[in-house]
Amino acid sequence: MTNFETVRELIALTFGISSDVITPETVQVDIPEWDSVGHLNLMVSLESMFNIVLELEDMIRLTSVAAILEYLETACPSQ
Secondary structure (H helix, E strand, C coil), rough: CCHHHHHHEEEEEEHHCCCHHCCCCCCCHHCCCCCCHHHHHHHHHHHHHHHHCCCCHHHHHCCCCHHHHHHHHHCCCCC
């Protein structure tokens, strides 16, 4: 499973939506459920799934699928 597929499924599960609506271009405002509380839940899920620790400044900027994938390329290059 690629990082995109994993992130897509994680977002869908976190927000209770279909993974079909999530693309690499999806941003936070595209998903009504991705509010401030939802964002924190997604960040915790990312930490758990990828065994990483996100700093506050990372959490603040990870507001799109592209930003999350870019971060994971750096943080988890072997995945």
